[in-house]
Amino acid sequence: MAATAAIDNFHNSVRTLAQTKRIRVTEFFQDFDKLRSGFVTGPQFSRCLWQTLGLQLSPEQEALVKKHYDVKGDGQIKYTLFCDIIDQNFNARDLARNPENQTVPPPEFLGTVRTVRPLSPQSERRLIQLLKHIEQFYCYHGINLRTCYEDFDRHHMGVVTESQFYRSFPGPPDVSEADMTLLVRKYRDPLKTGLLNYLNLHHDIVAIGEQFAKEKELIESPNTQVDSTPVMIPTDPDLNTIFEKIRVAVFKNGIRTTEFFKDHDKLRSGIITENQFVCGLALAVGKEAQLSRAEIQKVVEYYRQPDGRVKYKEFCDIMENAFTIPDLEKKPLQNVVRPVKGALSRGLHPLTAAEENRIQEIICQISDNVRRRRLMMYPYFKDYDRGIAYTRVVTPTQFGRILHFLSLNVAPEDLKLLLRKFEDPATGDVNYPAFVQAVDQEFVGHTMDDADLSQKGRTNTPVKEVPATATDSNVSYENLMSRIRHIVLTNRLRVAEFFEDYDPLRSGSISKSQFRRGLGLLGLSKLGTHDMTEGQYKLLCDVYQNPQKEDQCLWTRFLWDVETVFTQPNLEKDPEICVPPQEIFRAPKPGTMDWGYASDDHKSLYDATMDRLRQRSDQRRVLAKPVFQDFDRHNNGHVTKSQFRQCLTMLELHCTEPEMIALEAKFCNDVGFNYLAFLSELQPEAPPQFMYETRLEEIRQTNQRKTLPELNAQKDLEGVLLKVKTKVCRERMRVLEFMRDYDKLRSGRMLKTSFRRALDLCRFELRESEVSILEDRYQSVQDIDYVDYLRFCDEVESIFTTKELEKRPLEDVIQFKPPEEWERNNLPADQQNRFRACMERLSEKVRKHQMQLFPLFEDYDRVHNGTVSRSQFRRVLTELELGGLVSQQDFELLWQQFDVKIGGKDDVNYIAFCDMIYKLANFEARKP
Incomplete structure (x- = not known):
């Protein structure tokens, strides 16, 4: 007995620790058992418990484990048997036992233990009665003992001190000092002096509450004979009439009678005073049930108690359950009393x-x-x-x-x-x-x-339904399948997704009801795109019926027959097979006439009518589609026959009655008149041209053309360097920062392709010939495919300073000044005199009249970059009355001399022009 108690205590301690830390011990033992033999060595067993649970076994516990789990006697511990006991011995494969009965719940929580000091039998009985009393008090007042002590338990260990236990004990108030002492003796922690385990007390109270609930459920179970009506209905005929009036009024108006009484019953005892009951009843159904004072008083007399109060709860139970039975879901065999026919209708007032x-x-x-x-x-x-x-x-x-x-x-x-x-x-x-x-x-x-x-010839007798058969289908199997294929093709549906959920075993066969349900999800129902009748459904069931099971259908055969609109099955086995085009599976709307079976007279009349309407439409340039769309509220491309005739009248496309009948026979179906097909015949649109191949050919021819000639390209090295230095000076950039990223080893050399790429990043906008000049000038001596970019960078940055100036302190540094763009414009030698004479004429007039040139030019210079367009330049001279002194050839010379490139456009530098005029007129700078 001592060994059994010792091993049980050991199991309980390990199980408590495992459930506290939410650990399954089996998973950690398997790391030592690679072959899944179910055995580990003794040191491995101790090490696993120490690493996972922090439990270091004593020599006595090691001997106890070896005694119980060394089944072979070779020192190997059978850990699977140990884990079954620790993991509550739950076997998922044992279906004969209830899973709740297989668990072994630990009596402790969070590693706490109960006191081992037993109480006397009298104290145990007193403790049980006290716990039941406390549970009823807590249940009535909604008190949770655990939340009352959580503020004191900062570490969530489940224990508090004795003073904290006394201070926050939530009641009930009739618990004496002796009862509190009994609770302290029972729930004192044996391992922690001065502390009480309030969590064990909380769980004991919860367990007593669950036991009370099970006893109450057992008493109120459906197996016991319980009266269907909660309260006995009185036998007085007059009282029954009053109750019937009240029940009808409550049922018709949806009145919750309890809401009118419970405000007077603060303690929810089910009893109120007589005056409160009279007021609540009159307010609830007094007007709806037409109750008189005497009838209300009769109801009060029936439910009055000896002390003068009235039991309103019993009255409300009868009224709330009018024409029904409470908890009917627990009593499925009960017969519900229905109201008398006409009792809920509004009756007419009797007169004399x-x-x-x-x-x-x-x-x-x-x-x-x-x-x-x-x-x-x-x-x-x-x-x-x-x-x-x-x-x-x-x-x-x-x-x-x-x-x-x-x-x-x-x-x-x-x-x-x-x-x-x-x-x-x-x-x-x-x-x-x-x-x-x-x-x-x-x-x-x-x-x-x-x-x-x-x-009136109407009865409530149900009509006997005749079961539908496959012969009741109004279409053949081929027509029905063509319609289904059309729906699947146009809506791009995956048929398998609507059936495979009903076939979890992938047997290819499902029941007929499931097959019908899948067809409905596919859109073959009254709410879908095609209303499948019962006869059509029976036709499909007969075709795809499972020969082995008469109540099932082979949905996979139906799947392959329908999805042939997309591809052919097993196409990978026969790659040379010709897949039919999808256009052949498109079916017209139901009810569309097959024009191939029409008579010759009918066709000739239709052709003559369409020719005449097409001719008149082209002559008047009629836009017909918006007129039809105004009647097409559902945007399905169809209108009714009367709407079609009305549209033709609005468009003034008049037809005789035989012509109208011919058009309706051609374009009408079960949905209506297909005006889109009619308009495609009346006003045919040119098919769109596929320009993809044409564009490819144009691109190929464009790429084969020779390179366009370069514009304004510099011919020598000095011009190219001047262009680069001017760009660097104005934008204050460091060329070396763009070059060094392509020289990871800092060798001072880089490939010519990388050199071109770096120049593009600098946005120098150099032409191909200019880049070639730079490559030839700075080509590496060691390798002709490389460029010495450091020499190029030193040459460019010499505009700011001289390299290694610290070694030559007496050298004079000349600051680089980028030339003005207009100064590089050189006129031909034969035009120099003409330009000079034009400028002298203008300066002479400016000097005589002391004219201001800048203000008018600045009005046109919105971005203040010192330039205006050529037309603006001429307009300013005209406004200043200087345009008469300049001929068209002179304007060309002025534009050519003061030309600057702004965004690829030729503008005029008016600042240089004004400065030259002022200089020729002998004015001070900017002061005419």
């Missing part, structure tokens, strides 16, 4: 005999007027009924207004009589369906009885 006779005369007069004028009265009343789901009543004022609108004039006294007869007793409004049914013999309202229905 004289008044009833007068009502009949009024109704007969109105009925004759309605029948003679063929009035439909119900829609007029319904327009005023704007309540949710139609309340089927209107106000008396609206009732009189509608009668006056329909010219059914009634005397005021007769109108009051009608209102009293058809008045709703609950709301005071008028029941217009009953009135319409009384005066209109053709109107069938919802308040008519079966007797009236049988008089």
